[in-house]
Amino acid sequence: MGSRFLEQLPTPAALIDRTRLLKNLRAMQQRAAQEGVALRPHVKTHKSPDLARLQQEVGAVGITVATVDEAEAFVAAGFTEVRLAYPTVGADRYERLLPLMERARLSFCLDTPEAIREASAFFAERGRQARVLLEVDTGFGRTGVRWDDARHLVACARLIQESPGLRLIGLLTHAGQAYHGPQSGESPIDALRRVAAEERDRLLAAAVVLHQAGLATPGQLELSVGSTPTAHYFTNRTEQGFRITEMRPGNYVFHDAMQVALGSCTLDDCALTVLARVVSRKPDGRGGWWVFLDAGKKALSTDQGYGTQGYGLPLYRPASRTPLPHARIARLSEEHGWMHVRGGTTLQIGDRVQIVPNHACLVAPLLRRFYVVEGDEVVAEWAVAEASSVARSVASTC
Amino acid sequence: MGSRFLEQLPTPAALIDRTRLLKNLRAMQQRAAQEGVALRPHVKTHKSPDLARLQQEVGAVGITVATVDEAEAFVAAGFTEVRLAYPTVGADRYERLLPLMERARLSFCLDTPEAIREASAFFAERGRQARVLLEVDTGFGRTGVRWDDARHLVACARLIQESPGLRLIGLLTHAGQAYHGPQSGESPIDALRRVAAEERDRLLAAAVVLHQAGLATPGQLELSVGSTPTAHYFTNRTEQGFRITEMRPGNYVFHDAMQVALGSCTLDDCALTVLARVVSRKPDGRGGWWVFLDAGKKALSTDQGYGTQGYGLPLYRPASRTPLPHARIARLSEEHGWMHVRGGTTLQIGDRVQIVPNHACLVAPLLRRFYVVEGDEVVAEWAVAEASSVARSVASTC
Known part of the structure; x- marks a missing residue:
């Protein structure tokens, strides 16, 4: 690579x-x-x-x-x-x-x-x-x-x-x-x-x-x-x-938004994010915007917990884990995140947004691959391990 | 097979x-x-x-x-x-x-x-x-x-x-x-x-x-x-x-518990169930029981929708899709379903329970394999397809 x-x-x-x-x-x-x-x-x-x-x-x-x-x-x-x-x-x-x-x-x-x-x-x-x-x-x-x-x-x-x-x-x-x-x-x-x-x-x-x-x-x-x-x-x-x-x-x-809400860590301690892209957007009719991201239930899961807001915490500046102001992932479809932004938004179609998930433990079984990053560079790619019985079984049906 | x-x-x-x-x-x-x-x-x-x-x-x-x-x-x-x-x-x-x-x-x-x-x-x-x-x-x-x-x-x-x-x-x-x-x-x-x-x-x-x-x-x-x-x-x-x-x-x-609640189908139309096993149980202190199943968030997902009760519908008699009376999957951990049963329960450690999930579309990406059954017999095994890019990528890191 x-x-x-x-x-x-x-x-x-x-x-x-x-x-x-x-x-x-x-x-x-x-x-x-x-x-x-x-x-x-x-x-x-x-x-x-x-x-x-x-x-x-x-x-x-x-x-x-x-x-x-x-x-x-x-x-x-x-x-x-x-x-x-x-x-x-x-x-x-x-x-x-x-x-x-x-x-x-x-x-x-x-x-x-x-x-x-x-x-x-x-x-x-x-x-x-x-x-x-x-x-x-x-x-x-x-x-x-x-x-x-x-x-x-x-x-x-x-x-x-x-x-x-x-x-x-x-x-x-x-x-x-x-x-x-x-x-x-x-x-x-x-x-x-x-x-x-x-x-x-x-x-x-x-x-x-x-x-x-x-x-x-x-x-x-x-x-x-x-x-x-x-x-x-x-x-x-x-x-x-x-x-x-x-x-x-x-x-x-990894920590996650639940751990932050519990006081178990700070947002800056969250090592895992889900990278998503803006695929569509439209005004909400009340001066705000709906921004649609390509991360939904099948990436973030619908899990919520004590103190979490919506379905994950979108970041404005990932390097410093600064949250995106006025933004909230209000709903999820299977492959869409419905991010609501109060007031105007500078997010354009194709822009990338990193999201701190509510519950990091549910991301691995859904996305099944991790990209390890240093700043903007991908330094490694780690796959989720398959049980050998799964591998065997799938092989036998191919 | x-x-x-x-x-x-x-x-x-x-x-x-x-x-x-x-x-x-x-x-x-x-x-x-x-x-x-x-x-x-x-x-x-x-x-x-x-x-x-x-x-x-x-x-x-x-x-x-x-x-x-x-x-x-x-x-x-x-x-x-x-x-x-x-x-x-x-x-x-x-x-x-x-x-x-x-x-x-x-x-x-x-x-x-x-x-x-x-x-x-x-x-x-x-x-x-x-x-x-x-x-x-x-x-x-x-x-x-x-x-x-x-x-x-x-x-x-x-x-x-x-x-x-x-x-x-x-x-x-x-x-x-x-x-x-x-x-x-x-x-x-x-x-x-x-x-x-x-x-x-x-x-x-x-x-x-x-x-x-x-x-x-x-x-x-x-x-x-x-x-x-x-x-x-x-x-x-x-x-x-x-x-x-x-x-x-x-x-x-497949249909699922959400579709049943919406009136889109009947429970008898639900073709997909998650098979789980009783791994533990204890009295709830109020005459009922907590029965713990080995299907949690990583099998059923935490998704809920209009009219759903808990996190899936446990069946008493899968053949007729008869629900388990007085039972409700009240909570999920990652690998545990917390099934609450009012009054007594005949469920024993090791017993198998089929659950109609709230949202069938989230089961495939989590469990990644289907067993096709006719009555009690497994007649086929179908794997969830991997994107070729995923297969390629994983292969390259092995």
């Missing part, structure tokens, strides 16, 4: 600002070091082996994935330390994990007696012992055994330990309530501090419960927390000998 | 019910025949050459695409009659269309003087004349020259006709306002009838304006309308010799 510039890229395109990316990688690695935890970044955000390699160069101990597809793709790309942070249910999934376990140190989550029994039976029959973490719900209300449900925590941990096909290596949680924003009277930063403390303290409390039941000893259990907003405000501490051992943020590599 | 059953599929997976698909294809083809228009289905909904071939077997005259990526993928797959229903801006796009024009009868849309001039200059320089349609806005308010803006309609049509690199072959519109639902006091069906009439009458009115300006004669201009909800209620008519010549619905192959 010869040198290539932003003006030559097709649109819509996902751009990674290399300088901001590296700054984000180093800042999070430093956070982890400071709090004495390993950083095992969640690669669901980017699904890019190239980016994950950079994360490892900076100091990450391994990677976290959300699906067996991702596990396959990253093991195929040479990653050997892989945690599947998802309640892993179904013999078909265990079947696909088996060959990966030959090539990588792999672990996955369980959170129900039913799945624990099924997984143990599967691996025991094959003379294997799978490394599992018990997922704990520290207040998000999603998957995982509730941190304050001592009876179920002990029952599940005991069941895993008594299962011949499984080995309990840790507890894992995701404090997704960090995305809910502040409670009444609370500042955004205070909300993140509160949730980061909840996530830590409740996971430590769960470890202590297992300790008291004779099922865990400090130093032997991995205690894994993770989300980008809580990672920024995480401080470690000791509870009856237990400490948090790792964190698994994913989004921090 | 040996015979394969639903129980053996990985989850999440996109399923196409073959019987319902064929019924939808035939019904729309019959609608088109009845109203004396060609059917040129929009393949953005499925991006599958296999499915588009079926559409052609049933009688479609060609295909409609939304992007140059789709045009490349479908021309590479052998399609020779391709309409790009999108205001096509940028020399890079024209450059990619050039080789496709050697292999297919290709046309695209324009809607601004700036793009008309740029396109004409590009094709004229290369001794080519591109076939273009002027996009008309018949009330949606998106791209296209407004139907009631006679001055701009005439100016753009004249500019195209005077452009050496372009040939005006028709007018094209998309009455996206059909997705807004009924106005106060109106029934859903009346709303669709109203919008279908608007779309038709306003496009015919635009043709008459060009006729009066000496820029068009009946029989010479293609008049293309299209959206699934309006196609179901479209009736043709003659206005000063002009008639609608084609329609371009896309979604009708």
Whole structure:
């Protein structure tokens, strides 16, 4: 590839600002070091082996994935330390994990007696012992055994330990309530501090419960927390000998408009933008303009979150992440962004606009390619990894 | 591939019910025949050459695409009659269309003087004349020259006709306002009838304006309308010799929860479901349950629309499209569907649930593979087409 510039890229395109990316990688690695935890970044955000390699160069101990597809793709790309942070249910999934376990140190989550029994039976029959973490719900209300449900925590941990096909290596949680924003009277930063403390303290409390039941000893259990907003405000501490051992943020590599709204980062920390082009425009009849961009639901996704405005934040000057004044992406069609501009606009047909997406983690599966840029120059092109099973399957039908 | 059953599929997976698909294809083809228009289905909904071939077997005259990526993928797959229903801006796009024009009868849309001039200059320089349609806005308010803006309609049509690199072959519109639902006091069906009439009458009115300006004669201009909800209620008519010549619905192959809410189809007409599995569950503390499915934002998308409930409609009995009672997909995480069930639930860990998505057109780019099923048997597997430029580019970085 010869040198290539932003003006030559097709649109819509996902751009990674290399300088901001590296700054984000180093800042999070430093956070982890400071709090004495390993950083095992969640690669669901980017699904890019190239980016994950950079994360490892900076100091990450391994990677976290959300699906067996991702596990396959990253093991195929040479990653050997892989945690599947998802309640892993179904013999078909265990079947696909088996060959990966030959090539990588792999672990996955369980959170129900039913799945624990099924997984143990599967691996025991094959003379294997799978490394599992018990997922704990520290207040998000999603998957995982509730941190304050001592009876179920002990029952599940005991069941895993008594299962011949499984080995309990840790507890894992995701404090997704960090995305809910502040409670009444609370500042955004205070909300993140509160949730980061909840996530830590409740996971430590769960470890202590297992300790008291004779099922865990400090130093032997991995205690894994993770989300980008809580990672920024995480401080470690000791509870009856237990400490948090790792964190698994994913989004921090890019950040996005949701993270800005939550106070998890500044707009200047956002490394990912979607490059779009003005394809049409018309007056709105009230002195403003509708400017139509070629990035819609199939590039930006329709995701919104606490504090986001419209469907992404259009930039006036990408270098400084200065927002486009008076502009709002008010609606999306599948391939159109409806950007409303109050008052006049200088945007012409064919002009390029960079947009900070609301939720960066949804851009990778839609656009499937990243252009890494330094200023106006494209310095690398990174493809989203395909699961080997997908590649196989598609090949077989061609 | 040996015979394969639903129980053996990985989850999440996109399923196409073959019987319902064929019924939808035939019904729309019959609608088109009845109203004396060609059917040129929009393949953005499925991006599958296999499915588009079926559409052609049933009688479609060609295909409609939304992007140059789709045009490349479908021309590479052998399609020779391709309409790009999108205001096509940028020399890079024209450059990619050039080789496709050697292999297919290709046309695209324009809607601004700036793009008309740029396109004409590009094709004229290369001794080519591109076939273009002027996009008309018949009330949606998106791209296209407004139907009631006679001055701009005439100016753009004249500019195209005077452009050496372009040939005006028709007018094209998309009455996206059909997705807004009924106005106060109106029934859903009346709303669709109203919008279908608007779309038709306003496009015919635009043709008459060009006729009066000496820029068009009946029989010479293609008049293309299209959206699934309006196609179901479209009736043709003659206005000063002009008639609608084609329609371009896309979604009708699958339908979805949005179309059901709009009254465009019944739940029984929905051919696409997302197959998910129960990975965890817990009581909600108020007598109900949270059931967690492995289909989230990266399978169903977060899209919602007029009248949709939650993020997709879970089925109790897929064969009859009977909804799961008391259940609602209340929230999505990236890889989790949060299904709330009032009262008790019989769903167990590992159970499979089929979900009718809110918006079927967003499933293809996310899941990228369809399993075609007859009852519980998987009878075919269709991959989403990759743009050849994507394939090339990815190959070059491997």
